[in-house]
Amino acid sequence: MLLTIFTPTYNRAYTLQNLYKSLLNQTCNDFEWLIIDDGSIDDTKQLVDVFIHERKLNINYIKTLNRGKHIAINKGVEEAKGELFFIVDSDDELPQNSVCDILLKYKKIQEDKNIAGVIGRRGYKNNTIIGNKGDYNELITNAIGFRYLYKISGDMAEVVKTEVLKNYKFPSFENEKFCPESLVWNRIALNYDFLWFNEVVYNCEYLEDGLTSNSVKIRMNSPNSSMLYYSELAKYKIPFKEKSKAVTNYWRFSFNTDFSIAEKFKNVSFLLSLFCMPLGYLMYKKDKSKI
Structure with missing residues (x-):
């Protein structure tokens, strides 16, 4: 299997249905959907049980104690069966061709040991790019160069080789439930480049109870x-x-x-x-x- 779409979730039963529908609509279905439930106390499990019962997607659901998204990601990396690991939050969706577009780009760098994965753009629900567009179609550089040399802003859609991520786990501090994802992307930048492409493969919605808003x-x-x-x-x-x-x-x-x-x-x-x-x-x- 090439791709694990990973969703960490906490009390987001009210948004998961939209993500599920967007995964069902993908033109390529060579992926698993791995859900780490970070201790939800709403109806998340019951909803995902319905998804699993429908047998339309390859779904792996695991419930853990509430320790934060970064620890859920660490667990997801351990459990992932895909060669690639794609974090898709529970309040977001994927455009119809996302998986196909990602896998086509990945084929270009699959055997390159110096490239850790591919990174596309995030957009709003109307597909407008988040951040500045940037003057590139494809670009090979690391995360530091992308931000500070090419000066491209906005949230990105990182799709990383799972084996690479296994060597870059998030640190854990007692009683803390957050760690910036950029910490890991920057650490990876010391040893790896990415193939960046200027197409929206991820649609966002920044909700009031989300990490970005708070x-x-x-x-x-x-x-x-x-x-x-x-x-x-x-x-x-x-x-x-x-x-x-x-x-x-x-x-x-x-x-x-x-x-x-x-x-x-x-x-x-x-x-x-x-x-x-x-x-x-x-x-x-x-x-x-x-x-």
Whole structure:
């Protein structure tokens, strides 16, 4: 099997039906749908049981304790049977030709050990690209180069070789239920390129109860993961302005921990922190005022 479509879900029975329909409508069906239920207390299991009973898709459903999307992804990578791993959230859908388009692109780099997978574009439900369009049809580069050299913005649809992801698991911190996915894509960038293609293969809807809509609060509640992400980002070869932003955000979320100032300084540039820490503190106070 070439592709695992992986869906982590938590209390999203009210959206899963739309994703299921979009998978049924795919013009290529060489995939499994792996669902990790991250401790839902709604009717998710009953709904998925109906899907399974219909026998229209190859579905593997696993229920776990509620530990967050990043831990669900780790579990999904362990359980996946596909050569490729494609994360599709429970409130999103795939255009009809997504699987075919992805597999056609993958054939071009399948045997290349230096390329970790293929990445298409995310779009809104009307297929409008999220972010700037970018001047490319296909591009081979890593995640850092794509963002900071080619300056292409917007959420992407990452389809990664499962064997690669097995070596890049998300870190886990006690009592934290979030870790930025970009942390893993950036780590992979140190050793692998991707084939990027400028076509929408994923349709998004940013709901009020989703991770994107609650980004700041979620990062405040997972400060160790947030600090790790920004401290690593600041060490990559990125423009100085972006390094400064990363260090500022590092300090911004660090104030949600009990670490001493000395401990915090160990992870980021001392000189840059002298300028960025005060701004990070102001942003932290602003965040707290909104809760």
